[in-house]
Amino acid sequence: MTMTTTTSQGSVAPADEGAFRRRAQDFLAANAQRKAERGQDSAPRSLEPESAAEIEESKRFQAALMDAGLGFITWPREAGGQGLTGRHLEIFNEEAAAYELPIGIYQIGHGMCAPTILEFGTPEQRATHLPDLLRGSRIWCQLYSEPGAGSDVASLQTRAVRDGDEYVVNGQKVWTSGAHYSDFGILIARTDPEAPKHRGISMFIVDMRTAGIEFRPLRQITGEANFNEVFFTDARIPAANLLGTENDGWRLAVALLMNERVAIGAAGEGPSHGGSAPLIRLARATGQIDDPVVRQGLADVYTRETIMRFIGLRIRAAQKAGRAPGPEGSLAKLAGAVLARRSSDLAIRIAGAAGQAWDSEEAAGSRWSMSVLSAPAHAIAGGTNEIQRGIIGERVLGLPKEPAVDRDLPFKDLRVGTER
Ligand SMILES: Cc1cc2nc3c(=O)[nH]c(=O)nc-3n(C[C@H](O)[C@H](O)[C@H](O)COP(=O)(O)OP(=O)(O)OC[C@H]3O[C@@H](n4cnc5c(N)ncnc54)[C@H](O)[C@@H]3O)c2cc1C
Known part of the structure; x- marks a missing residue:
């Protein structure tokens, strides 16, 4: 298969698209578990920090992904990536959506640290850290x-x-x-x-x-x-x-935060329980699929996750074209946090009492209650919703900046944080 049929706009020739999709399908079938196989609608989540066995599983999977030429799809080849287009990444994500990929432990390393080292690291720092970081052998x-x-x-x-x-x-x-x-x-x-x-x-x-x-x-x-x-x-x-x-660390810190918002917001995941598909299954299973209020809620979640997907595509296309992530990362992050809240509220509405109390062997309820309890984290991690709205106000809408009286004073003369 040749990967030379891509254009600078990031489109993929149909023949190449089909071959790439098949490669992704074959890899996923051989190396990942389908969500349905894991009973994802009912799987209880572990409350303990990731076990050594889970971490080993993640490392094995990431190494296999890189060996198959499916990791860091849009990264330049000279930095260890595949040098492919945003469309290739989207094809991979479309296929991967049905699978449980054990890569959560890499969200920070791959989404934030690796781009920062690529952009700001010395040649020695890149050579020392990027190969292990991309391959997943270091977290x-x-x-x-x-x-x-x-x-x-x-x-x-x-x-x-x-x-x-x-x-x-x-x-x-x-x-x-x-x-x-x-x-x-x-x-x-x-x-x-x-x-x-x-x-x-x-x-x-x-x-x-x-x-x-x-x-x-x-x-x-x-x-x-x-x-x-x-x-x-x-x-x-x-x-x-x-x-x-x-x-000069603040400049780098802001760049990492931009990458963080992109990584969180543009991953196309949104809510922790997987978006509208499991909600539709839940509505069918509980006989509420014809309830007009439930249908309206499902349409709202579906619409929001589709918009998030488009924001993600736009961000990745801009990245591929060499533009650093801008305030669109804040849009994506905010959209993801609102989607997480809306969909977990809808989940608990459909699940009813079963989402609040359940038999210990019957884990379906725990899943929905966990999604409600974890929704606030989406609105805080990577910068709160209020902070994202502030950035959008200033940098997208052109509203006046928040007053910052401490901006030009020596830090040692300020009373900050825990000193106040
Ligand atoms: C799941 C999760 C994972 C995290 N992981 C990491 C991590 O790996 N590494 C790391 O360094 N940090 C991490 N964080 C921390 C996260 O970045 C901070 O919690 C976040 O930036 C908010 O800071 P804070 O908790 O101190 O709240 P505060 O800054 O004290 O904010 C409190 C409230 O005031 C509001 N507020 C503050 N300033 C303004 C303003 N200017 N305008 C309007 N409202 C404002 C906030 O929106 C919030 O509602 C994580 C947080 C979560 C929830």
Whole structure:
């Protein structure tokens, strides 16, 4: 099969499209489980952090995906990707929609860290980290949020002080997804407290097994424990792990956040329970498929997920054309969070009492209640809905910027976050 029939607009010649689709179908049939086989409509979700066996399954799958030429489909070949079009990616996603792909642990590494290293890393950093990162043999996390710095992450207080060929890091991060199983992380820390808050931050690659890094898992309202507090106590990071230049980390941090919103919003997934298809099955199974209010809700969810898919296509086409992700990432992220809320509300309406209390062996109810309990996370992770609306207001609608009286003052003179 030749992949040379693509055009710069990202369209795919029909013959190539068919061959690529068959390759994806063959790979998925041989390597992934269909959602229906796993009984996805009723599968209870594990409440414990990912087990070693689940992580191994993810690593096996990602390595096979790369070997089959189906990983990082739109990434340039010289960076380890396949150099194909957004249409190829969409074909793969269409086929993959019916399968349970064990790649959730790579959302941060692949969606955020890899593009950041590709864009800002030195040739040595790229050569050291990208191959293992893309292949999935190393898992990455994102160390941004702190107890006093979430939406206003530029108020972060974690310090990194240069000492010869190393930086010494002290401080605390929070909500660090997957820190408990990650090999590396991307950290932002303050390197110049004399500078205004956005201008004294640097970004680092951190080996999570460095002495002086400890983590403590946090349990969520769902009962799961997916994220952590991470403590840095005199942790020493090689200066060679600085990404970009010292004190220029905010620019890189914003670029990573843009990629994060794209990764979350444009993945085409939306709600954690899989969108309208399982809701339609639930409505049929409970005899409510002809109820006009239920039908209206299903049409709303279907319409929103279709719009999200189009936003995702637009973003990927722009990326393929070499444009950095812009505020459309915020549109996609916000659309996904609203869709998650609408569809989980509808799910619980259709499931009725069965979505709130169920026999221990009958897991269908737990699924719908989990989707309701996890919906608020979509509206917070990667920047809250209010923050996305602010970005859209300023950068898409051209509304005046929020006043920021602390923007030009030295950080050391501010009372921020936990100091207030
Ligand atoms: C599932 C999940 C996974 C996460 N994973 C990670 C991770 O891996 N790494 C990481 O670093 N962080 C992670 N986070 C943290 C996440 O980025 C922050 O929770 C988020 O940015 C909000 O910050 P905060 O919790 O401090 O809330 P705050 O910033 O304190 O916000 C509180 C409320 O005030 C509102 N608000 C704040 N500022 C404004 C404003 N300017 N205008 C209007 N309203 C405003 C917010 O919308 C919110 O409703 C994760 C969060 C979740 C839920």
